[in-house]
Amino acid sequence: MTVIYLDNNATTCIDPEVLQAMLPYLTQFYGNPSSMHSFGGQVGKAVQQARAQVAALLGAEDTEIVFTSCGTEGNNAAIRAALAAQPDRRHIITTAVEHPAILNVCKQLEKQGYSVTYLSVDSQGQIELMELEAALTGNTALVTTMYANNETGVIFPVEQIGLRAKDVGALFHVDAVQAVGKVPIDLKSSSIDLLTLSGHKLHAPKGIGALYIRRGVRFRPLLLGGHQERGRRAGTENVPGLIALGKAAELARLHLPQVKQEKQLRDRLEQGLLRTIADTQVNGHPTLRLPNTTNIGFKYIEGEAILLSLNQYGICASSGSACTSGSLEPSHVLRAMGLPYTILHGSIRFSLSRFTTEAEVDQVLAVMPGIVERLRALSPFNSDQADWLQDRQAAMAVAP
Amino acid sequence: MWDYTEKVLELFYNPKNQGTIDALDEPGTAVVFGEVGSIACGDALRLHLKIDIAADRILDARFQTFGCTSAIASSSALTELIKGLTLDEALRVTNREIAEFLGGLPEAKMHCSVMGQEALEAAIYKYRGIELEAHDEDEGTLVCSCFGISENRIRRVIIENNLTEVEQVTSYVKAGGGCGSCLVGIEDILASVQQEKAATSKRLQTELATASQRPLTPIQKINRIQQVLDEVRPMLMADGGDVELYDVNGDVVQVILKGACGSCASSTATLKGAIETRLKEEVLPSLVVEAV
Numbered sequence: 278m279t280v281i282y283l284d285n286n287a288t289t290c291i292d293p294e295v296l297q298a299m300l301p302y303l304t305q306f307y308g309n310p311s312s313m314h315s316f317g318g319q320v321g322k323a324v325q326q327a328r329a330q331v332a333a334l335l336g337a338e339d340t341e342i343v344f345t346s347c348g349t350e351g352n353n354a355a356i357r358a359a360l361a362a363q364p365d366r367r368h369i370i371t372t373a374v375e376h377p378a379i380l381n382v383c384k385q386l387e388k389q390g391y392s393v394t395y396l397s398v399d400s401q402g403q404i405e406l407m408e409l410e411a412a413l414t415g416n417t418a419l420v421t422t423m424y425a426n427n428e429t430g431v432i433f434p435v436e437q438i439g440l441r442a443k444d445v446g447a448l449f450h451v452d453a454v455q456a457v458g459k460v461p462i463d464l465k466s467s468s469i470d471l472l473t474l475s476g477h478k479l480h481a482p483k484g485i486g487a488l489y490i491r492r493g494v495r496f497r498p499l500l501l502g503g504h505q506e507r508g509r510r511a512g513t514e515n516v517p518g519l520i521a522l523g524k525a526a527e528l529a530r531l532h533l534p535q536v537k538q539e540k541q542l543r544d545r546l547e548q549g550l551l552r553t554i555a556d557t558q559v560n561g562h563p564t565l566r567l568p569n570t571t572n573i574g575f576k577y578i579e580g581e582a583i584l585l586s587l588n589q590y591g592i593c594a595s596s597g598s599a600c601t602s603g604s605l606e607p608s609h610v611l612r613a614m615g616l617p618y619t620i621l622h623g624s625i626r627f628s629l630s631r632f633t634t635e636a637e638v639d640q641v642l643a644v645m646p647g648i649v650e651r652l653r654a655l656s657p658f659n660s661d662q663a664d665w666l667q668d669r670q671a672a673m674a675v676a677p
Numbered sequence: 678m679w680d681y682t683e684k685v686l687e688l689f690y691n692p693k694n695q696g697t698i699d700a701l702d703e704p705g706t707a708v709v710f711g712e713v714g715s716i717a718c719g720d721a722l723r724l725h726l727k728i729d730i731a732a733d734r735i736l737d738a739r740f741q742t743f744g745c746t747s748a749i750a751s752s753s754a755l756t757e758l759i760k761g762l763t764l765d766e767a768l769r770v771t772n773r774e775i776a777e778f779l780g781g782l783p784e785a786k787m788h789c790s791v792m793g794q795e796a797l798e799a800a801i802y803k804y805r806g807i808e809l810e811a812h813d814e815d816e817g818t819l820v821c822s823c824f825g826i827s828e829n830r831i832r833r834v835i836i837e838n839n840l841t842e843v844e845q846v847t848s849y850v851k852a853g854g855g856c857g858s859c860l861v862g863i864e865d866i867l868a869s870v871q872q873e874k875a876a877t878s879k880r881l882q883t884e885l886a887t888a889s890q891r892p893l894t895p896i897q898k899i900n901r902i903q904q905v906l907d908e909v910r911p912m913l914m915a916d917g918g919d920v921e922l923y924d925v926n927g928d929v930v931q932v933i934l935k936g937a938c939g940s941c942a943s944s945t946a947t948l949k950g951a952i953e954t955r956l957k958e959e960v961l962p963s964l965v966v967e968a969v
Binding site for chain 2: 577578579580581582585586589598599600606607618619622654655656657658
């Protein structure tokens with residue numbers, strides 16, 4: 278069965294050109310870039326080229342890019358560095374809908390004596406700048422928000438957030454893992470101080486990422502050891518990975534102008550599903566959204582059952598339902614948006630890539646109505662008025 | 678991805694006995710349904726039964742389920758298991774049997790099988806006119822406020838499934854799977870159940886050792902019958918009932934069954950059987966129980 282891969286916010290395929298670029302570094306060019314001999318030195322040059330490619334995608338300078346192992350490392354390093362640089366400030370601002378790689382770091386910092394403000398989002402997944410302004414104080418060391426949400430694709434007004442952070446002298450970190458390569462980013466003219474990206478979300482392999490550190494921002498490394506990455510990230514470089522990331526960044530930059538085609542396919546999918554299936558809604562802001570992501574709530578049925586049904590047709594998607602979260606609670610993002618349980622448990626995220634075709638989208642449109650119809654026929658719920666739906670809704674108030 | 682068995686997937690893709698049963702006023706039959714869960718919890722099951730009144734037997738069973746793959750498969754498995762059983766037989770179906778019918782469930786999904794067993798009880802109690810409140814295990818102290826799980830319910834799932842870890846309790850009844858603030862409380866319940874179990878088996882061992890030397894005197898026999906009844910009493914009380922020893926006449930143990938359990942002829946029979954089994958195991962194989 279051919280796979281229809283619409284789960285690109287989870288991970289992406291490696292672009293064949295990226296694979297071609299990295300392969301020699303898994304075979305003949307195995308030298309250590311730090312070595313004095315030219316066999317290693319040629320690899321060092323390739324590393325510099327990869328760094329330049331990543332910098333070009335972000336509108337940054339080469340020296341502002343540090344290679345990491347993944348988005349999680351980038352986020353951890355950025356937060357720790359920002360706090361270490363301002364030891365007298367003990368307050369952090371983030372949002373309720375961040376990735377666990379931010380939220381769990383913040384929760385641990387709370388135990389270490391930091392206070393953390395978790396900005397709320399509205400029903401469209403958007404934050405309110407007034408709430409941010411009210412939370413900022415001279416004690417705020419760091420504001421850390423995502424560029425775009427992984428589940429809904431909702432894009433935050435990062436420049437606006439950054440300008441307000443600057444007003445109180447706080448550093449501003451952006452988890453841009455989902456945004457890089459999907460929206461144009463120019464850090465030269467930006468209020469962002471630190472920015473995390475991950476390779477496997479933009480057609481590079483897993484195990485490589487990068488952290489942007491604005492020149493002039495004091496940085497404290499997470500890993501101590503050798504002098505690699507100018508002392509900012511010790512450990513022998515993942516050379517094949519970062520070569521791949523460099524190539525992937527270059528390709529992403531070239532593809533950015535065509536991202537509207539991805540958006541057209543996403544819209545075709547989204548509108549098609551809303552048109553052909555009753556009791557559905559899009560979760561997230563209608564326009565301030567990544568061009569590749571749609572998160573749709575199918576009422577009265579459960580997400581995992583939908584995914585397993587799609588799986589029969591080789592279609593890959595994901596869900597924010599409790600049964601798929603591994604935690605028995607539905608997605609913290611959708612709950613923070615205050616969505617009703619009928620939507621929460623039946624939410625499906627389709628995330629496209631530049632490799633997605635119209636035929637693939639049409640195949641989803643062809644099978645999805647039947648899947649939903651079958652599961653709804655099994656379900657005891659069929660309307661918001663069903664009395665069984667009301668019980669415990671109030672008792673199970675949305676968690677923070 | 679969950680590691681589902683072929684049977685789970687088969688019953689998910691092609692479920693048997695889905696839907697409702699219309700009450701058609703067929704003479705000699707009754708139609709009833711029982712429900713558990715809610716949309717807030719992420720799974721809910723409404724189980725419909727058609728019952729042969731005279732034979733006290735399940736003629737047909739259908740389900741409506743809101744939930745994941747394993748919730749749907751468990752519901753379908755339940756209906757397959759109970760069709761043709763008498764109500765008393767059906768009440769003895771455990772969540773473990775549902776899971777076994779499916780060739781096993783991932784541990785994190787065991788609560789789907791528990792849900793099936795609970796819906797079955799709900800339907801039968803409803804048919805028998807037993808106030809659900811009286812049988813509601815959720816009467817006890819609330820332990821998990823996220824999912825509304827009581828101490829009684831946690832105790833029961835621990836005992837019936839031989840659970841030893843907090844994570845297992847979360848997998849079976851969801852307790853502790855929300856904010857996590859009750860995890861310590863669940864640990865305490867696990868510890869107390871294990872202590873009770875250890876104490877019981879130790880006592881039995883000493884008693885068996887003594888018993889093997891001499892036959893039981895009437896006083897010893899009565900004392901040990903009383904001890905067993907004391908052990909089952911908390912479980913009966915959780916279900917709104919009670920038991921009292923009336924007399925012991927040779928091998929005939931006469932008990933008085935009280936409360937919700939005593940009000941209903943067939944549940945009395947079940948209860949009598951359950952007490953008798955324990956007495957036979959723990960006191961003397963020749964004992965029989967008589968409700969007076």
